[in-house]
Amino acid sequence: MGISNFPQETFYGESVYVISQVTNDKPIEIELAERLKNESWVDVVSPEVYAFCIVKDNPVVVRGVEASSFLEIEGARLVEGEITEEFVLVGEALSNRLGLRNGDQLVITGSVGPKITERQLTGIYRSDSPSNDELLVPLTHGWMISPLGKGHVVSIRVRTDDYDRLRTYLNATGYPMVLGDGKRSVVLNSNVIFDARVATLIFQNPELGGQRGIAHTSAFVQQAGNSVSLVVMAFIVLNSSLILLGIIAVLSKALIEKKKDIGILSAIGATRGQVSTMLFKDLAKISLVSVLVGLGVGFLVAGLVGSTGILLLFGHAVQPASGVEIVLGMFILGLSLTIILGLLIHELVSREKPITLIRRIESSTIKEKRLEEVLSE
Amino acid sequence: MKNVFVKMATRMNWRVLVTVIGVAACVMYLNGTTSMVEGLDVGTEALAARVNQGPYLVFEGDSLASSAIDESALLQLESNVTSCWALEVSILAQYVFVDESYVVACEDPDNLLNMDLKNFTTENIRIGRNLKENILEHNLSASRGSLITLEYQGENETLSVYRASGVGMFSDDWAVVHPTIISNLTDDPPMELSFLLVPLENQGDINYLKSQGYHAVPTTGTVEFFDRGMSEVAGNLWGIIFSSAIVITILVFSLLGIEVRYREKDIKIMSQIGASPGLVMSVFLGQALFISLLGALLGVSMGIVSTNFISSWSSLFGFTSFITPQMTFNSVVVPIIVAMVFGLIGGIFPAYLASGARRTRRVPASS
Numbered sequence: 001m002g003i004s005n006f007p008q009e010t011f012y013g014e015s016v017y018v019i020s021q022v023t024n025d026k027p028i029e030i031e032l033a034e035r036l037k038n039e040s041w042v043d044v045v046s047p048e049v050y051a052f053c054i055v056k057d058n059p060v061v062v063r064g065v066e067a068s069s070f071l072e073i074e075g076a077r078l079v080e081g082e083i084t085e086e087f088v089l090v091g092e093a094l095s096n097r098l099g100l101r102n103g104d105q106l107v108i109t110g111s112v113g114p115k116i117t118e119r120q121l122t123g124i125y126r127s128d129s130p131s132n133d134e135l136l137v138p139l140t141h142g143w144m145i146s147p148l149g150k151g152h153v154v155s156i157r158v159r160t161d162d163y164d165r166l167r168t169y170l171n172a173t174g175y176p177m178v179l180g181d182g183k184r185s186v187v188l189n190s191n192v193i194f195d196a197r198v199a200t201l202i203f204q205n206p207e208l209g210g211q212r213g214i215a216h217t218s219a220f221v222q223q224a225g226n227s228v229s230l231v232v233m234a235f236i237v238l239n240s241s242l243i244l245l246g247i248i249a250v251l252s253k254a255l256i257e258k259k260k261d262i263g264i265l266s267a268i269g270a271t272r273g274q275v276s277t278m279l280f281k282d283l284a285k286i287s288l289v290s291v292l293v294g295l296g297v298g299f300l301v302a303g304l305v306g307s308t309g310i311l312l313l314f315g316h317a318v319q320p321a322s323g324v325e326i327v328l329g330m331f332i333l334g335l336s337l338t339i340i341l342g343l344l345i346h347e348l349v350s351r352e353k354p355i356t357l358i359r360r361i362e363s364s365t366i367k368e369k370r371l372e373e374v375l376s377e
Numbered sequence: 378m379k380n381v382f383v384k385m386a387t388r389m390n391w392r393v394l395v396t397v398i399g400v401a402a403c404v405m406y407l408n409g410t411t412s413m414v415e416g417l418d419v420g421t422e423a424l425a426a427r428v429n430q431g432p433y434l435v436f437e438g439d440s441l442a443s444s445a446i447d448e449s450a451l452l453q454l455e456s457n458v459t460s461c462w463a464l465e466v467s468i469l470a471q472y473v474f475v476d477e478s479y480v481v482a483c484e485d486p487d488n489l490l491n492m493d494l495k496n497f498t499t500e501n502i503r504i505g506r507n508l509k510e511n512i513l514e515h516n517l518s519a520s521r522g523s524l525i526t527l528e529y530q531g532e533n534e535t536l537s538v539y540r541a542s543g544v545g546m547f548s549d550d551w552a553v554v555h556p557t558i559i560s561n562l563t564d565d566p567p568m569e570l571s572f573l574l575v576p577l578e579n580q581g582d583i584n585y586l587k588s589q590g591y592h593a594v595p596t597t598g599t600v601e602f603f604d605r606g607m608s609e610v611a612g613n614l615w616g617i618i619f620s621s622a623i624v625i626t627i628l629v630f631s632l633l634g635i636e637v638r639y640r641e642k643d644i645k646i647m648s649q650i651g652a653s654p655g656l657v658m659s660v661f662l663g664q665a666l667f668i669s670l671l672g673a674l675l676g677v678s679m680g681i682v683s684t685n686f687i688s689s690w691s692s693l694f695g696f697t698s699f700i701t702p703q704m705t706f707n708s709v710v711v712p713i714i715v716a717m718v719f720g721l722i723g724g725i726f727p728a729y730l731a732s733g734a735r736r737t738r739r740v741p742a743s744s
Contacts, residue, residue, distance in 0.1 A: 051598070052598055052599045052602035052603070053598035053602060054594045054595060054598045054601050054602060054605070057592065057594070058605070059598075059601070059602040059603075059605040059606045059609075060602075104439060105439045105440035106439075107434070107436065107439070107440070107441060107592075107594070109434060109594055109595060109596045109597070109598050110431065110546070110596055110597050110598060111597070111598055111599050111602075112597060112599050113431070113546075113597060114430075114431025114432065114546040114596035114597050115431075115546050115547075115548070115596060115597075116434055116441075116546055116547055116548060116596055117548035118440060118441050118442075118479065118548070140507065144507070144548065144549050241402050241406070245399045245402055245403070245624060245628065246623075246624045246627050246628070248399075249396075249399065249624075249627050249628045249631040249632070250627060250631060252631060252635065256635050256638065312609040313606070313609060314602070314603075314606035314609065315602070315605075315606060315609075
């Protein structure tokens with residue numbers, strides 16, 4: 001359903017890297033973003049501040065940004081309104097979900113400390129990423145509702161084709177920071193142990209973090225992403241086993257009901273190979289139809305989920321993942337699973353003698369208690 | 378007869394065993410995902426608990442300036458709250474226009490705002506940092522004692538800056554004045570209350586005000602953001618419960634369908650010794666319940682083991698997370714109930730067929 005792509009899509013993108021702080025006492029300064037903007041090998045630089053707020057009774061991520069840089073790095077565009085000095089832009093999906101219109105007043109409260117503000121919406125933007133469910137405000141407003149001091153940012157997102165040069169440049173600053181590309185994070189200019197296991201320990205024992213003076217903010221973000229991925233992974237593994245069980249159950253019932261037919265065919269001289277071939281043809285037809293129907297229903301549901309945005313994850317509508325490889329993979333998997341499982345069940349059934357199959361009585365090879373035996377116990 | 382019923386309903390064979398394992402897998406899925414989501418919930422709560430949570434902001438409509446709280450609602454509240462009035466005014470520094478912004482006045486008996494308003498006079502004004510910067514950008518003074526004029530619908534009040542280092546939890550581009558100033562600007566009749574600040578611990582008052590149609594939002598959003606975010610995730614669990622329920626129904630339906638075929642002779646014997654169709658049906662329904670219960674218990678055990686295994690051992694594969702699976706009513710009891718209810722539903726049709734089988738099917742003569 002695209003849930004596992006969520007953290008990746010929220011912060012990263014094609015050739016987008018994220019610079020964040022290693023420790024609370026060494027926050028990322030916005031000046032670094034200004035310096036990066038002057039480098040010819042850097043495409044776009046977007047300094048950002050994040051605040052987790054409640055807007056119109058809904059959880060909403062509010063990003064403090066430089067509007068034009070943010071829209072450019074996200075590949076987003078303004079569909080209504082304008083970018084003013086005191087802009088407040090809402091993603092199109094969030095605007096539709098909360099019924100927000102350009103010019104509306106919004107009461108916005110603080111993120112990790114008490115704050116009360118009110119702003120007027122100045123525009124609506126459209127993006128293909130989860131930011132389509134967010135609210136954008138100027139950095140000055142972001143600083144007010146987030147715990148950060150003026151001039152500091154949570155992250156600087158950089159789009160460049162030259163990762164090595166970016167890393168060398170950041171190394172040369174001598175300032176401690178974390179550089180991530182969505183798959184791995186590299187700690188620069190710091191001997192802090194940036195290990196997710198250490199971060200988990202600190203998370204579970206806050207006093208440990210205090211003693212060491214380490215916040216491991218970036219690791220926590222990574223942890224949150226991992227945790228969501230872990231739950232999703234468990235979903236996928238367990239769901240797959242359920243699908244397998246469902247196919248086995250239905251095929252077993254269908255084949256056992258056909259036992260008599262198989263027995264008659266065997267009794268009049270059909271070999272096991274011939275019966276298997278007939279069964280294979282039948283299964284292929286049934287599988288093809290059922291897989292196509294299943295894929296069709298799946299696409300309808302995915303389309304419905306995508307267009308209505310009913311599957312929400314922390315204020316963001318999850319967009320179902322799609323693509324030729326997914327469709328082909330599901331098609332081949334569904335078809336082959338049904339056929340292989342059907343033939344396997346047939347293999348088990350056809351071990352019995354034709355007369356046993358015709359009379360629909362218990363196999364002589366599997367001894368079960370008769371009713372009389374059960375009652376006499 | 379009870380003894381016979383129990384013996385028949387709890388009869389084990391390889392088909393029953395396979396189905397029990399199937400139901401167990403479904404319940405493991407339910408238990409596993411629910412306990413993981415609840416673990417995520419506990420993790421986010423732990424994160425949220427480290428946050429300084431402020432009072433609740435209660436207002437009406439979409440804007441604080443146009444919001445009007447009925448003062449009779451205050452009479453129903455059990456505790457002290459902070460009452461505030463807000464006006465959107467023109468702000469002039471040394472008689473030069475600077476900006477349109479909010480000016481707020483509050484009665485804060487319990488010092489919820491932590492602004493020491495008792496020492497605040499009708500001649501003073503406090504301005505936020507951003508407003509101060511705005512005044513300075515106009516090359517005007519914003520230091521203590523500087524004159525600030527507030528204009529509202531033809532009325533004006535000139536005050537001196539008491540403090541320009543912030544206005545507490547109010548927006549940094551707002552100003553705070555004595556309630557008398559708001560009364561002077563709005564003239565008669567007295568302006569209605571714009572918003573209230575209710576301490577977080579007074580949940581009864583917050584719920585009452587919500588029930589009266591007011592918005593009540595936390596002034597610190599993170600905790601509720603994660604709370605509501607988790608509710609969204611938990612809402613998605615219904616999809617999982619639904620899919621598991623369907624598979625359990627299919628499994629039990631398939632098994633009992635096969636069992637009815639295999640047990641035709643037994644059914645015939647039962648009817649010959651006087652068993653009514655209702656008893657035959659109840660035997661198969663009993664078997665459906667037995668299989669579901671056995672599968673559910675096995676599944677919950679497997680779920681507990683597997684989720685703890687995943688969360689404990691995933692770090693060995695470089696995949697760490699702060700989730701500790703939580704065994705709660707939702708993750709343990711609900712999957713068992715779902716399994717039993719849908720197992721029973723899956724068993725209804727085959728059991729019904731079994732109850733009529735003696736009339737419709739002929740039992741093979743041999744064997």
